[in-house]
Ligand SMILES: C[C@](O)(C(=O)O)[C@H](CC(=O)O)C(=O)O
């Protein structure tokens with residue numbers, strides 16, 4: 001009720017244990033706190049909070065327009081309602097290495113389990129767009145070192161993302177990942193890898209845990225959880241999936257209302273009022289006031 005029972009420290013320890021378990025940690029994107037609660041009712045290991053989704057939700061493209069304050073606020077809203085660890089997209093850290101350091105402290109304070117910082121130049125852009133530019137390896141190493149130094153809970157996971165595969169090629173992306181791991185990154189996110197072969201090459205070369213981004217309609221082939229597990233990948237994110245599902249349903253449903261003049265034919269595809277109330281735990285709120293939850297169908 002009101003918030004999740006697990007503390008941020010417990011959630012971070014749980015995420016750390018998951019990274020060390022040898023089992024794939026599956027993190028669907030939560031585009032709202034309510035979606036995080038839905039994810040928790042299924043057997044997922046965590047939730048992901050996407051920058052692309054936050055931008056889209058605000059009606060903006062994913063080109064580095066959102067601020068740390070907006071990202072932290074959304075992260076807080078989501079992290080507080082779920083017992084699952086939440087990993088958030090911190091883009092480039094919102095500026096210079098000093099800004100990345102502050103970003104880590106703020107994201108820690110709002111209860112997240114970890115975040116990823118990427119090696120793109122400011123302003124960043126979606127990892128599946130063309131003509132991305134990355135900063136020199138040494139500059140990203142400074143970004144990561146500043147982040148690691150600023151961290152106060154050693155269990156807060158700092159994930160380094162490299163966007164170098166597109167512009168510099170696989171070898172360079174691997175060399176960067178190794179440098180980022182040496183700088184203290186706990187987890188490596190290799191953005192926009194093409195297929196199994198590229199994940200295999202990363203797995204062979206990098207000793208820290210690896211994250212795979214299974215985003216739709218991008219540059220990466222969609223690989224199943226079983227395949228990723230076999231490849232030795234530790235974390236998979238489905239960053240924009242729930243938003244794409246919801247928006248597909250919203251667009252189709254609005255067209256039906258236009259065509260049919262009623263939403264009657266859509267009812268069975270909707271989350272029922274009863275299920276929404278169960279997810280929100282309405283009944284639990286009756287401990288404060290017996291009159292809060294009076295609902296009969
Ligand atoms: C993972 C990602 O950074 C995100 O913000 O969710 C995006 C996802 C996407 O645009 O599909 C990305 O740059 O890959």
Ligand SMILES: [Mg+2]
Nearest residue numbers: 050051052089
């Ligand atoms: Mg992003």
